Amino acid sequence: MTTQTIFYIILAGIIALSLALFQYSLKKKNRTSKSVLFAFLRFISIFSLLLLLINPKFEKISYYTEKPNLVVAVDNSSSVTHLNQKENVLQLVASIKNNKELSEKFNLDFFTFGNYIETSDSLTFLDKQTNIDKAFSDFSQIYKNTTSPILLVTDGNQTYGSDYVFSAEKVKQPIFPVILGDTITYTDLKLQQLNVNKYAFLKNKFPVEAIVTYNGNNIVKSRFVVTSGNVTVYSENVSFSATNNSKILNFTLPANRVGVQAYKAQILPIESEKNTINNYKNFAVEVIDQKTNVAIISDFMHPDLGAFKKSIESNEQREVSIITPNKYLSQKDNFQLVILYQPNNRFKPIFESLKKSNANKFLILGTKTDYAFVNKMTSDFKLDITNQTEDYQASLNTNYNTFIVDDLDFESFPPLKSSFGNATFSIPVETILNKKVGSVETQNPLLVTFETSSRREAVLFGENIWKWRAQSYLNTKSFNNFDNFIGKLVQYLASNTRRSRLNVDYESFYQGNTNVIVKAQFFNKNYEFDVKETLKITVKNKTTLETNTFPLILKGNNYQVDLSNLPAGGYDFTVKATNENISKSGSFQILEYNIEQQFLNANVTKLQQVATYTNGSSYFIANTNTLINDLLKDERFATIQKSSKNVVPLIDFKYLLVLLILSLAIEWFLRKYNGLI
Structure with missing residues (x-):
């Protein structure tokens, strides 16, 4: 409150007192106790009114405590199950959730990440991809101006996204990786990468590039084979050693038939190889006869x-x-x-x-x-x-x-x-x-x-x-x-095909690690998009002849169905409008490939780098008790007392208005009662 405002309040008190005394004391020859009461009520009324006109402002300070957040981000991809860490992760999440000391010191926020990041502590370990970079990017925005250490429970094997070591530094929070898996080095052959075009032209040859790697100390020999069905279309002998541990194979395959041609590329496993899933990859090429x-x-x-x-x-x-x-x-x-x-x-x-x-x-x-x-x-x-x-x-x-x-x-x-x-x-x-x-x-x-x-x-x-x-x-x-x-x-x-009332949008083949989405649009007889129609898709596996029917869900200006849960294989499908006899058929192929099963070990090096660069610490899943004790003792994560100062004008105080009304009402009632009105 300024000096000027205090002066106005004192002046208002003097004016209110002067007017009250002038009206009820100075004019009266016989002063009674009633005159004093009336003067007091009049002083209250005038002073309250003048205060409202001056409207001084008061500072209101409130105090509160703010606990730090503990962000528990858990890898929900299938690689956790593949590395036999599912039960360990569930026990860790349960122990954090049930720890009273952690709950008292931190606000616990649980997230899962895989294909996407979600606010949840429900774990399925079914996600087909892992994007740790995306998780860090989201955390850097969500917890920008808070104290929020991050507990990262993962094997560190990212399947897509930018290098998460660099994105971790942008989070501006200490990160504590909990490493899932072991550090034992196994002898392993791996088909690291396969590069091939999506389309090829009839009667041409299309190029294929395969990158094969070896992890081990001995000299080993194997054979790289590409098959189409039961027919071998390409093969090559390869050998590796501790120093010569990778090879790039370049070759071409013929495109003799129009349509989707499926292939399997494989580096034949050696004896005692623990993980043979990463030895092969399925790929497909759509052969077309025009461009x-x-x-x-x-x-x-x-x-x-x-x-x-x-x-x-x-x-x-x-x-x-x-x-x-x-x-x-x-x-x-x-x-x-x-x-x-x-x-x-x-x-x-x-x-x-x-x-x-x-x-x-x-x-x-x-x-x-x-x-x-x-x-x-x-x-x-x-x-x-x-x-x-x-x-x-x-x-x-x-x-x-x-x-x-x-x-x-x-x-x-x-x-x-x-x-x-x-x-x-x-x-x-x-x-x-x-x-x-x-x-x-x-x-x-x-x-x-x-x-x-x-x-x-x-x-x-x-x-x-x-x-x-x-x-x-x-x-x-x-x-x-x-x-x-x-x-x-x-x-x-580029097409002059006659417009159809039912349009279906799909790919001729899908990689096993991508979402299998089929979209459709249905129009009425005036070719207006019909949101009331019910569309269903019937999918038939070409090998097992198993048939499944799924509804298409309206999303925006089209209908969609997610068929990602279908096993790998070739499928025929028919999309049909329930209320009208209109349908459209096609076929697609889902290639078998689970990128989350390509790993044998946790990526310890990168996770330890993340901990170092963010002033955190890394722990193996077996050391969870040490982790919890370190979090509780870490003085960087103390509860902070904060204050909030609000400037409140007097006019916001309803009690002063009530006092003004009450004083005027009492004065009027007493004057009326005593016959002065």
Whole structure:
């Protein structure tokens, strides 16, 4: 409270007292006890009112204690079971949970991690992947400004993600790894890595690269074999020693049949080898007999051209050529799809050729587009012609139903730049993305598709889509999501297949360590997405002939089913709409491979590095009592008393208002009772 406020309060008291005495004492010749009471009540009323007008502020200090957090992060992947550590982990979690001293000193937060990180102490040890880097990244955000040591219960074997030793330093918390497994070195041959393309072309040979490693001290000989069914398609003798402990094998295999061809690569085990699961890997190649050629035509260089080329060619069934308008006409018969990037007058022969052949095209407009020329060459839409540019962000139209579009978090993408103005369409169109200016979502299209006269077209009203591909990588640490989005758009434009009321999206084969997701869309007779339909998928194993039926769950603008629990093998499937006699069939293959069973030992070295770099300590699972005692004795994790200071204005005190009302009411009642009113 300031000196000025104290002065005003004293002045208010003097004024209130003066007025009360003037009204009830100075004017009265015969002062009675009642006059004194009335003067006191009047003083209270006036002083309270003046205090409310001054409204002084008071500091309110409250004290509380804050315990540190103990983050217990437990590896929930199947490698824990493979290393025979399941029971040890369950006992450790139970002992931490039931330890009263730990509960008194820490707030216990339990997490599990594998494919993802979850807030739970329920353990299944069924996750097919381990991403410790992701767990550390999440903890660095969740516990940014707190004291929160991390108890990391894991074998340290990460199957994907960045090196977690470096990401651990960003957590800014002491990390205490509890190491699962032993440090005994076993003699072991391992097929470390297998590199092969997803697609091959009929009557060609496709390359395969295999990396084989050896862990041991003796000289050993073995044989590397690749089989297809019961037929050996490649074999090679290999030998290893303590110094010559790895080999890179490069060879080619023939692609003689169209379709998915499954293979098994194996390094034959040696005597007394403990783990033979990591000796083999299954892989598959889809053999196709044609390639989709896409032409990107541009009159100038731009980063968008490279982004489109990279995204489209991420599917090896497609090949992209970036050419100038002059060169296209001499090669036009080589392409199944044309992308016109910011056309101008030099594109006139191309528009005339495409119109004559009624060919599909993808039109991209930006700041260097000649809009008067575009309006002249197309009758499907007209563009406002202005000399201004605008930045447009994207908003996904969840009602788009031509093909399945996943939400890539488009609203987080940088804006595209284009000419200011709108497009007016003379035909029905399907909008994938709407324009968004700042926080205002418009109904003006940013990306549309349409079909007319048996021709398919798409129009993108903006440039700098290369920034979207970069942002997608920053969001997900992968280009796959954005490339799949562009791939689906190109697949739609490169085909003239008649539109179906039931569309199914699936892969021809799935790796054993990935999720097996099948997506579908169903439309009513007006080709509007039907959210009321019930879709079911019937899956039949080609070998065992076992049949299972699963419902598809509505998620956003499509139906999905997760078939990851199916065992490895080949499957035929049929997706059927329950209320209508519409179905679609296909087949896929799940390759056998469990990456979590490739390890023999815990990664002790990396876990000890994590402990060292974060000022923690590492422990083996057998030393849990020592771990708990060390946590309890560690003075860095003491309970802290904190204070909170709030500045509260007097007007927030309801009791003063009650006192004012009460004093006025009592004064009025007494004056009325004594006949003074």
